[in-house]
Amino acid sequence: MAPKSFLLACLLAFTLQFFFSPPVSSSASLLSTSKESSSMKDLIKLGEGCVSHPEDVSVVVRKGALYTATNDGWVKYFILHNETLVNWKHIDSQSLLGLTTTKEGDVVICDSKKGLFKVTEEGVKVLDPDVRFANDVIDASDGTLYFTVSSTKYTPADFYKDMAEGNPYGQLLKYDPKSNQTTVLQEGFYFANGVALSKDEDFVVVCESWKFRCRRYWLKGDRNGTLDTFAENLPGGPDNINLAPDGSFWIALIKVYMLHIVSKGLIVHMSLSGFQTTLLLGNGHSSSEELVRQNK
Ligand SMILES: *[C@@H]1O[C@H](CO)[C@@H](O)[C@H](O)[C@H]1NC(C)=O
Ligand SMILES: *[C@@H]1O[C@H](CO)[C@@H](O)[C@H](O)[C@H]1NC(C)=O
Ligand SMILES: *[C@@H]1O[C@H](CO)[C@@H](O)[C@H](O)[C@H]1NC(C)=O
Numbered sequence: 001m002a003p004k005s006f007l008l009a010c011l012l013a014f015t016l017q018f019f020f021s022p023p024v025s026s027s028a029s030l031l032s033t034s035k036e037s038s039s040m041k042d043l044i045k046l047g048e049g050c051v052s053h054p055e056d057v058s059v060v061v062r063k064g065a066l067y068t069a070t071n072d073g074w075v076k077y078f079i080l081h082n083e084t085l086v087n088w089k090h091i092d093s094q095s096l097l098g099l100t101t102t103k104e105g106d107v108v109i110c111d112s113k114k115g116l117f118k119v120t121e122e123g124v125k126v127l128d129p130d131v132r133f134a135n136d137v138i139d140a141s142d143g144t145l146y147f148t149v150s151s152t153k154y155t156p157a158d159f160y161k162d163m164a165e166g167n168p169y170g171q172l173l174k175y176d177p178k179s180n181q182t183t184v185l186q187e188g189f190y191f192a193n194g195v196a197l198s199k200d201e202d203f204v205v206v207c208e209s210w211k212f213r214c215r216r217y218w219l220k221g222d223r224n225g226t227l228d229t230f231a232e233n234l235p236g237g238p239d240n241i242n243l244a245p246d247g248s249f250w251i252a253l254i255k256v257y258m259l260h261i262v263s264k265g266l267i268v269h270m271s272l273s274g275f276q277t278t279l280l281l282g283n284g285h286s287s288s289e290e291l292v293r294q295n296k
Helices: 003-008 156-165 288-295
Strands: 015-018 044-046 057-060 065-069 074-079 084-090 096-101 107-111 115-120 123-128 134-139 145-149 170-176 181-189 192-197 203-208 213-218 227-231 237-243 249-254 259-263 266-270 279-281
Touching: 065 096, 065 107, 096 145, 107 134, 115 134, 134 192, 145 192, 170 192, 170 203, 181 203, 181 213, 192 249, 203 237, 213 237
Parallel strands: 096 134, 192 237
Antiparallel strands: 015 249, 044 279, 057 065, 065 074, 074 084, 096 107, 107 115, 115 123, 134 145, 145 170, 170 181, 192 203, 203 213, 213 227, 237 249, 259 266
């Protein structure tokens, strides 16, 4: 499988829901023990076969649609009530990753090679043309955007070198729409992947794929500007993350296969995801341990 596929295809390989109140720090407490629904059959498949390598999905309740972007450059939405997939806007890109939908109904999207873009009914606007390997983005109620750069050293095609080197080249950044300026809030993430805002917008959660953990960067209060660990020892590498209506989070975990690739005398342990061309929407009740077993 091409390395790029790893980044593009990790859409909810399986999901795990956990709650941040009370805060959890061990994987044991993250695993649901619910018996009522414990298989991949409980996941609803949407748009099967119609979307090519979706990276992220963003829910717009107002329009009753799910948005996604695919590696052929299409920003698409899936109308839930009649299960219609609409090709909305096309971007000249094969490197689209995470996206978010704004209050106005626009889409902000990370292009891992070309920067951060805003897609509106009128067309595509550049927000930040300089940023590279932007992976995921979330918008705050005041229009501020928080986004991740997975690696400041490696390109998406070389993501595995980032993993092999094992140094933290990931960043959390902020884009201010009033000044059209990007600032780095925090550096030092081991592959910064998905990003989500808490319900009260008092912190952002950043998924740190190579460390199997999520970190929390505070935006308000006494801890404003500081970083701590939100969840660790996850049963897979966290990829995308989304806030659930009840304030908990959905996290897509990268399915883990340990491959030993010997190159230049270096043994690299790689985790690769299953290849999905389907949008999966989890119900959050499945035991991740069982899903891991079923996916092997
Ligand atoms: C699905 O519903 C939308 C409105 O929500 C409508 O515009 C569209 O034509 C419908 N598509 C089909 C195939 O019925
Ligand atoms: C923001 O600034 C960049 C230059 O860094 C420019 O290319 C872009 O067009 C600006 N976008 C907006 C929406 O002003
Ligand atoms: C948090 O700190 C930043 C600077 O690090 C500051 O700009 C911001 O206003 C602070 N926010 C609150 C709510 O205190």
